[in-house]
Amino acid sequence: MSAIFKKELRSYFTSPLGYIVLAVVFLFAGWSFFAYNMSYGAVSLSYVYNSLYTVVMLLVLPVLTMRLFSDEKRQKTDQALFTAPTSLTALVVGKFLAALLLFAMSMAITLVFAIIIATKTTPEWLVIFGNYFGIILLGGMVIAIGLLISCLTESQFIAAIGTFAISFLLILLDQVGGVFQGVEWLNKVLAFLSVNTRYTNFTSGLIRYDNIIFFLSMQALFLFLAVRVLDRKRWK
């Protein structure tokens, strides 16, 4: 697992991809921090996180996951991976952790902002950690989904579009409930699945176990499906 983790992490930085992801996040985060916290002298970092949310879901995560397995298949390097004495689970988890770590690195810029604020006044540490923790959990879930999609196609482009579409759907999920207000069971299901609501809990510094367990089990579910998809390909 550590071999594939290291290789994947390095490959983000031997190609421009890793740098571009970091640059985009830093640019948007930096602008929000400058416009809101520096110019207006606000203490809360919530605005920064809010403005990052859409960029992360629709741009950063699809790009981060698009080539995880699709590119291996296209370049036939999967033959080396799948014939090595390493389990599919280790390969999938290794790649997942590499993508997650890069994502965590990009979001860590907000912690730098928190330290800058801390030089002037006491920031709301719990809210900041809640925000950071929440976006990593949510991001982990979308990375697992993106990884699953990249197992299904040889094209990075299709993988990115697929993950983008599902991310978009997750954002819109709350609105669907509003349209079908009369249908109670549907609203219940949607409320359970609503990643927005669960994520928003974190952003207000509310760290609840059920939300943590929800995101972790969703990650495990999609990683498991990815392993099944890869294994199924061998049997076809």
Place this chain on the structure above:
Amino acid sequence: MIEVNNLTKNYGAHCAVDHISFHVNEGEILGFLGPNGAGKSTTMNILTGYLSSSDGSVKISGYDILEDPNAAKANIGYLPELPPLYLDMTVREYLNFMYNLKKCTLPRAQHIKEICQIMKIENVYGRLIKNLSKGYRQRVGMAQALIGNPPVLVLDEPTVGLDPSQIIEIRSLIKALGKRHTIILSSHILPEVEAVCDRLVIISGGKIVADDTTENLIREYSSDRRLMVRVAGPAFEVEKLINGIDGVKTVTAITSREAGTTDFAIELNAGADIRYDLFKRLSDRGFALLSSHSMERSLEDIFMSLTSENFASKKGGKAK
């Protein structure tokens, strides 16, 4: 070392590999031969655990590839048809990655250096793989297969796309590796297989049509030899005369290239040599033997007839 029993692979309704069984003994270099689409690569992909079989079993050094995949895979070095190279890595990064991926425990620096020496890739060690020529890429692919010093090497068409001098180099290299490893080598280039392999398995349409040593195959299938002769004399009489010789199966007058002469094709019984007899009888009657040459069947002919027979019989079967 390698035991394949009743291996079958179906792609939907299409049967790519049809109940094949063969064994490879320790230290043997086995040539796995067949026309394109015969099921060579599919078989190799199953042997190495990349694909799963629909039926049958594969054992590598005693480990079943389905039941104990990691132990079996640890015993195999695999060079697929297209070397699995990460183009944006340097050779150093790539070999180190493969070393980690294979969980190799040999002393790292020394082991990788040894392999680079064997494969003669030390001079490109620090270069990006995407900037390497096809020959070098093939060698890096083979170096990757050697990492961990696996007892079994599976090489899928290792010389495809190389220039003649590179082909010779890779061939002698495989021969040298055969001293320390058990090797399966697939190819559709016969001289290569003939030069390198101890034993041949010929596969066609997903079935094994021959499994023997190279010499045995040639001996067995060359038994029905043909002799081509050109004789000056009346065709009818000469034909009658040749027919009377012991060991002649059939005689056919083919053509007349020179005035007053006839070319005959003589099919001989197994092991028969009629050349002395033929010369004597013809000269006794005053007919001149102008030329004679025997058509021994090469491995190429054997391969062609084996694989096309199978194809023909398969087609016939379908027509019913």
